[in-house]
Amino acid sequence: MRTIWLMALKDLKIVRHDKVGLFFIIGFPVLMGVLFGAISNSFSSGGDDVHFEIAVVDADQSAISQRYVKALEDSGSIIVRPPTDPNAAIEAQREQAINDIRKGDLLAFVGLPEGFGETAGIMWMEGPAIELGVDPSRSAESGMLQGILMQAMGQLVGDRFADPDSMRPMIEQSRKDIQENNDMNPAARALLSGFMGTLDTFMGSLDELNSGLDDAGEKSDRPTMQLANIRAVDVTAPKQENDLTSRIHSAWDISFPSAILWGVLGCAATFAVTMVRERSQGTFYRLRVAPISRAQIVAGKGLACFIAVICVNLMMVALGYALGMRPNSFIFLALAIASLAFCVVGIMMLMSVIGRSEEAVSGASWGANVVMAMFGGGMIPLAFMPPFMKSISHFSPMSWGVLALEGAIWRGFSLTEMLFPCGILIAIGAAGIGAGVMVLNRATD
Amino acid sequence: MAEPTPRAPHIIRVHQLTKSFGSLTAVSDVTFDVQRGETFGLLGPNGAGKSTTISIIVGAMEGDGGQVEIDGRDIREGASVRRLIGIAPQSLALYDVLSAERNLVFFGSLYGLTGARLSERVDWALKFAQLEDRRRDLVKTFSGGMKRRLNMACALVHDPQIILLDEPTVGVDPQSRNHIFECIERLKDDGRTIIYTTHYMEEAQRLCNRIAIMDHGKLLALDTLDGLLAEFGGAAVVTAGLVKSPTDASILPAALDGLHLRFESKQPLEEVSRLATRGVAFATLNVAKPDLESVFLSLTGRSLRD
Structure with a gap:
C-alpha cells in the first residue's frame, strides 16, 4: 500500500x-x-432584479421635486445615480448625464425644470415639462421608464391631496386670478370661482380627516389617493405535489x-x-x-x-x-x-x-x-x-x-x-x- | 559448522537470449557472463540490440527465449532481485515538473528507502551528480548534461550492486561527459558491477574491463580490450617520411613512394627500431595502432559509426 x-x-x-x-x-x-x-x-427570479440606472438633473431643488425623486427610487426599478459634483451648475450636470448615457454608463437622465414644484401633482394646472433623455440603443426600456415617471407623478398627486396645506396657496392664487381677470366671461368666472371655493372646502375636510388619524405618522389603513390600485396576480402554473422540480431548493x-x-x-x-x-x-x-x-x-x-x-x-x-x-x-x-x-x-x-x-x-x-x-x-x-x-x-x-x-x-x-x-x-x-x-x-x- | 556456499564468480549470467519484434530479430542467441566488480562494455552501433539486451536483463522486457540470472536468481523472481539493480536508461527517465530532490526521493522510496537512510542517500546522489545547489529546482530548468547526471543519480540512489548505464553520455557536453567518466571510475573503484553500453569506442576502451561487440542482435566477440585487439585488430600502420632514400632499398619492409614509406606491422616499434639501426633516417614518423574501430571493421566489414 x-x-x-x-x-x-x-x-x-x-x-x-x-x-x-x-x-x-x-x-x-x-x-x-x-x-x-x-x-x-x-x-427563476422572474426579472424582479431589473433596475434602470438614471441620473436626475433637478433644477428646481424644491421639496416637491425631491419628493418626486424619492418616488422614483421607491418604485424599486430605478436607481438614481447622484451627480458626480452636486455643486456643479445645472447645465454642467445635464451635460455630464448626457455624456454618461453616450458612454453606456446610464440608461437615461430626467431633467426637472425650475418651477417644477409649483405645479407638479396639481391636476387642474398644466404639468411641468420633464426632460427625458434615453440611450437610443435601449428603446425597449424607454417605454417602461416613461411608465415609471408617470407612476411617480401619480404618487405626487396623491401626496398633494395628503398634504392640503401645500395646495391651498395655489387655490387662493387661482381664485384671485379669476377675480382679477376682466376678460373672462362672467358666467365662467362664477363657475370657476365656485369650483375653487368647493375645492378649498374639500381641502379643509381632508385636512380635518388627516389630522384625526395616525398621529405617529405611520402608514395606516385609511384610504389614500391613488390613480390606480394594482394588485399583482401569479399567473404561473401551480406546482404539483409529484412534480420533480418542486424538490429543487x-x-x-x-x-x-x-x-x-x-x-x-x-x-x-x-x-x-x-x-x-x-x-x-x-x-x-x-x-x-x-x-x-x-x-x-x-x-x-x-x-x-x-x-x-x-x-x-x-x-x-x-x-x-x-x-x-x-x-x-x-x-x-x-x-x-x-x-x-x-x-x-x-x-x-x-x-x-x-x-x-x-x-x-x-x-x-x-x-x-x-x-x-x-x-x-x-x-x-x-x-x-x-x-x-x-x-x-x-x-x-x-x-x-x-x-x-x-x-x-x-x-x-x-x-x-x-x-x-x-x-x-x-x-x-x-x-x-x-x-x-x-x-x-x-x-x- | 557448515561451510558458507561459495558465491559464483559471475553476478550476471545471460544465456542464449533471443528477442524479436515481428520479423525483426533484435537479440539473437546472446550469451555472456559478467563478473562481480567488473565493468562490462556492450559496444555496437545504434540498433545493434544493446538496449534490448539491457531491458531484458533488468526485467523491463520479456525475452522470447533464453535465461537471465542475477546473482544466481531469475530476474522474474521479484523485488529482492530488482533491488540489486540500478539502471540509467538511454532516454532520460525523470519527472520534469518535479525537483531533482523530489525525483530522487521518489525513486529511492520505491526501493524501500525511508527516513534518515533515504535522506542520506538522496544527499549522496545529489553530490554525486553535482546538483546539490540545484536540488530544489525543477528538472525542466536543467541543461542536458545536468539531466544526464541526475538520470544516473536516480539509478544509484538506492545503492545497487549492479549498475546498468545505457549510453549515458549521449547528447552531453564534454565537461559533463568527463564528470560522468569520473563518476563511473569511482563506482568501479567502489567494487560495483557495471554494464556499460555505448557506441563510442573511446569510452569502452577507457572504462571497460571486458567488451562485448554486438551487431544486428548478435554477439560478435567478447574479450578484454587487448584480447580483442590481438585477435581482431590486425597490424599497426606505420607511415614515415625519410630524410633520404637508403642505399639498400631491400632493407625497407615496403616500397618507397618518393621519400614516403607506409607499411603494416604487428610489432611496429621493433620494426622502426630495426630500420633506424640500419641507417634509415626518419624526418616524420606516425604509428597507427589498431583500436576497437578496426576490430569492429574487421568483424563486420563496416565502420562502427556507419
Whole structure:
C-alpha cells in the first residue's frame, strides 16, 4: 500500500504543476456551476432584479421635486445615480448625464425644470415639462421608464391631496386670478370661482380627516389617493405535489451536479495524459524496473485520480453549499461521489490507452468527454432534457453520475434508488480498469 | 559448522537470449557472463540490440527465449532481485515538473528507502551528480548534461550492486561527459558491477574491463580490450617520411613512394627500431595502432559509426 500511496502522491504533485489540467479540473467546473446557476437564478427570479440606472438633473431643488425623486427610487426599478459634483451648475450636470448615457454608463437622465414644484401633482394646472433623455440603443426600456415617471407623478398627486396645506396657496392664487381677470366671461368666472371655493372646502375636510388619524405618522389603513390600485396576480402554473422540480431548493441544486461532471471529466483526461506521459518521458521504464508490480503502478495512478475526483467533488459541494445548494442527504452524496470517482478511474484507464502520444490521448479524451458531457447532463441538465436525449443519455456513464448526485442533492432518492446509478457507475469503473490494464499490458510487453 | 556456499564468480549470467519484434530479430542467441566488480562494455552501433539486451536483463522486457540470472536468481523472481539493480536508461527517465530532490526521493522510496537512510542517500546522489545547489529546482530548468547526471543519480540512489548505464553520455557536453567518466571510475573503484553500453569506442576502451561487440542482435566477440585487439585488430600502420632514400632499398619492409614509406606491422616499434639501426633516417614518423574501430571493421566489414 505504501508504494501505491507513493505513486499517487507523486502523480498529484505532478498534476499540481499542470496549469491547463488544473484549470479543467477546478476552474472550468467552478465557472460552469456558477455561470449556469446564476443564469438559472435570474430566470427563476422572474426579472424582479431589473433596475434602470438614471441620473436626475433637478433644477428646481424644491421639496416637491425631491419628493418626486424619492418616488422614483421607491418604485424599486430605478436607481438614481447622484451627480458626480452636486455643486456643479445645472447645465454642467445635464451635460455630464448626457455624456454618461453616450458612454453606456446610464440608461437615461430626467431633467426637472425650475418651477417644477409649483405645479407638479396639481391636476387642474398644466404639468411641468420633464426632460427625458434615453440611450437610443435601449428603446425597449424607454417605454417602461416613461411608465415609471408617470407612476411617480401619480404618487405626487396623491401626496398633494395628503398634504392640503401645500395646495391651498395655489387655490387662493387661482381664485384671485379669476377675480382679477376682466376678460373672462362672467358666467365662467362664477363657475370657476365656485369650483375653487368647493375645492378649498374639500381641502379643509381632508385636512380635518388627516389630522384625526395616525398621529405617529405611520402608514395606516385609511384610504389614500391613488390613480390606480394594482394588485399583482401569479399567473404561473401551480406546482404539483409529484412534480420533480418542486424538490429543487435552488438553481445551484441543478447547476452543480452538471458542473461537478465537468470537473471529474477533467480529472479523467488529465490523469490519462499523465499515464501516457509516464511512457513518453521514459519514467514508466524506470517504474517497471523498480521492485514494484505493474498492478501497483496502475493502482497508484488510479488512487491519484480517485483522490483528485473526490477533492473536486468536495470543493464543488462546499462551493455549492455556500451559494445555496442544500443536499437532501450527505451520506447518499458521499456514496454518489465515491461511486462516481471509481467510475472516473475506469474511464481514465481506458482513455490512457487510446493513444500512444500525449497529444493523441489528450485530444481523444476531450473528444470523448464532450460527447459524454453532452449526453450526460453537462450541457443540459438531465431533468430538462427532451425525452429522446434522456434515452440516449443512458449510454453516457456521466448521466448515471449526475443522476446519483442529483438523487442525493434534490431528487430525494431512497437507498435502493441510489444503489442503482451507483452500481452502474461502479460496474463501468471496474470494466474500464480491467480493459485499460489489459491493453496497457499488451502495449508494454 | 557448515561451510558458507561459495558465491559464483559471475553476478550476471545471460544465456542464449533471443528477442524479436515481428520479423525483426533484435537479440539473437546472446550469451555472456559478467563478473562481480567488473565493468562490462556492450559496444555496437545504434540498433545493434544493446538496449534490448539491457531491458531484458533488468526485467523491463520479456525475452522470447533464453535465461537471465542475477546473482544466481531469475530476474522474474521479484523485488529482492530488482533491488540489486540500478539502471540509467538511454532516454532520460525523470519527472520534469518535479525537483531533482523530489525525483530522487521518489525513486529511492520505491526501493524501500525511508527516513534518515533515504535522506542520506538522496544527499549522496545529489553530490554525486553535482546538483546539490540545484536540488530544489525543477528538472525542466536543467541543461542536458545536468539531466544526464541526475538520470544516473536516480539509478544509484538506492545503492545497487549492479549498475546498468545505457549510453549515458549521449547528447552531453564534454565537461559533463568527463564528470560522468569520473563518476563511473569511482563506482568501479567502489567494487560495483557495471554494464556499460555505448557506441563510442573511446569510452569502452577507457572504462571497460571486458567488451562485448554486438551487431544486428548478435554477439560478435567478447574479450578484454587487448584480447580483442590481438585477435581482431590486425597490424599497426606505420607511415614515415625519410630524410633520404637508403642505399639498400631491400632493407625497407615496403616500397618507397618518393621519400614516403607506409607499411603494416604487428610489432611496429621493433620494426622502426630495426630500420633506424640500419641507417634509415626518419624526418616524420606516425604509428597507427589498431583500436576497437578496426576490430569492429574487421568483424563486420563496416565502420562502427556507419
